[in-house]
Amino acid sequence: MSKKGKAIVAKDLSKVYQMGEVQVHALCGVSLEIKHGEVVAIMGPSGSGKSTLMNIIGCLDRPSSGEYYLDGELVSDLTDDQLAVIRNRKVGFVFQNFNLLSRSSALLNVELPLRYAGNREGQRERAAVALEAVGLADRMDHKPMELSGGQQQRVAVARAIINNPAIIMADEPTGNLDSKSGKEIMKLLLELNQKSGTTLIVVTHDPRIAEETERVIQLYDGRVVDS
C-alpha cells in the first residue's frame, strides 16, 4: 500500500536529548506503519521511549532525525503553526493525568479545541453532543474537581473527539484510574474506533488492555523489538 493509505508512516525516527555532556537516546531508529482505523497498543518498560514516540506521532514534538508522514503528509517539514493546525484537526489526545482546565466546566473544556478551530457555529451544541456520547449528559456544568477520575477522563475523551480527528492518541489513559473505570474508558475508545473508524493508539503498561487491541508494538531502549 502507498504512504497515502496509511494513517502513520514513520521511517527511522530518532530522538536525542542533550543533557549537558551526556546524550540521551530516547528513540533510536524507530520505523513503523499504522493503517487507518487500526487499534494499536505501544508497550515497553519505563523509560523505553513510549511517550517520546507518542509525542512525535501526535505532532507535539519533532524527531531529531527521520521522516514522519501523518495521513500522507510529511510532518517533519511543517512550521509550528501548521503543526498546531494538524493537532487541532487530525489528532485527539487523551492524557494519563486528564489535563483538564480546572476552573472551567466540563462543557467549556470540551469546547476548547473548537475555539482554536475557527468555526464558531454551534460550538456549545457540538460539545454537548460529545459529552452525551461519553455518557456525561448530566454533568456538563460540573468543574473537573466535582467529577470522579473516570468521569474526568471521559471529559478528556469527549474533548479528543470533538473535532472528529483521524487519530486518537492515548498515553496511559487508564494509568490514573481504578481497573473498573479504566475498562470503561477503554470500552469507550474502542467503541469510537468501531463506530467512526478512528485510528486508536494507546500507550499502556496493562497487558489486559493490550489484549483488546489488534496489534502491540513493543519498545525497548528506544527501539521497536516486536510489532
Added chain:
Amino acid sequence: MDIVLALKEALESLNANRMRASLTILGIVIGVAAVIAMLAVGTGAQDSILGSISGIGTNLLFVFQGNLQEEVRNEQPLTMNDVNALGDVFQAPHVEAVAPVVYGTVNVTFGGESSSPEVYGVTPDYQNVRNYNLLEGSFITDENVNGRASVALIGPDVADKLFGTRTLLTGETIRIDGQPFRVIGVLEPKGGGSFGSQDNVVLVPITTARVRLLERDRDQVDIVYVQALNSDDVPQATEEISQILRLRHHSEVGADDFTVFSQDDFLSVAGTITNILTIFLGGIAAISLLVGGIGIMNIMLVSVTERTKEIGLRKALGARKSDILLQFLTESSLLSLFGGVIGIIVGWLIAFVIGKVATASGTPFTPTVGLNAILLATLFSTAVGLFFGIYPANRAANLEPVEALRYE
C-alpha cells in the same frame, strides 16, 4: 481564536484570580489617578495664576527702576516728572493712563485688631488702571493727593481682619504704623489671590505714603503702571515709554536704567513656570504609572509560569503562537484598561477634592481635568499594559508544547 473569545477567556481568567487582578489594577489606578490629578492641579494652578495676572488690569505695562539683565552705573530713580512725561499725549500717543505707585508693608490696627497688609501710595488714576471697584465710599481724589490727606481705602481682607465686616466702615479711623487715617472706602474683592493678594491691601494718597509711611524722596516713584490704549498698542507704548525715559535719564547709549514689563511678559513667564510645574507633577505621577506597569509584567510572568501546563495543553489542542500571545496580551491590556478607567474616575475625584480643600482654605482654584489628560492617561496606561504584557505573552507563546505539558 477571535478577539471576542479572547476577551471572554481573559475575563474568566482574571475573575478566577480576583484578588491578584484587583491588586494589579490598583497599581495602575494609582498611577493613572496620580497623572490625572497632578495634571488637573497643574492646569488649575496655571488658569488661576494667569487669571489673576489678567485680573490686575488690561493692557498694562509696568515700569520700574533698574535693569534685570545688565549692570547699570549711576542708576536714576523714577520720578513724578518721568510720570508726567509718560502721561503726555504728544510724547506718548499710545498711552491711555499712567498711575505712579509707591508701596511697602505696614502695620494697621483698629481697636485690638491688627493686620500687616501691603500699602500702596496711589493717585486717582490708579482706580481705572487697576480696575478697582468700591463696595462703599469713594476713591482717593486729587485734593487728597495734593493735601497729603490722611485717608485710606481698605481692601476686603483688611476689613474682615480689623472690623469683621465690609460695610459701614467709611469714617472709621484706623492706625497705620501708629498714625491715624480716616477710612474713605472699601475695595471690592478681586479674588485670585495666588499672585500676591490683591485684597489684603490699603490704598493711601501717594504723597502721604512717601512722607508719612514709606520714607521715599519727595518725587520718587517705585512702579509706574501704564495702560496702553488697547492690546495692539502695547508694543508701541513700550517703545514710547523707553524713548521718553532714555531721553530723560540721559541714557540713550548703553543700558537702560529702567525696565518696562508688559502684562504679556508676565503672562508668558508665569505660563512657562506653571507649564514646568505641570510637567514636573505629571512626570512624578507618570513614574507611579510605570511602577504599576511593572506590576502588570510581574503578575503576568507569574501567571505564565503558573499556567505553563495549561499553555501546553492549549497548544496540544491546536492553539497557535498567535492564539497564546493574544490570550495573554488581552489579559494584560484588560488589567491596564480597567486600571485606566477607574484611575481616571479616581483622579477626577482627587482633583475635585483638592479644589474644594483649596477653596476652603482661601486659595480658590479649580483643578481642570482636560480631555487631553484623559486621552493621555488612557493611551499611556494601555500602552503600559501592552508593553509590559508583551514579554510575558511572548514567553508563553514560545513555550514548547511537550515541555510545557510535562511542567508540574
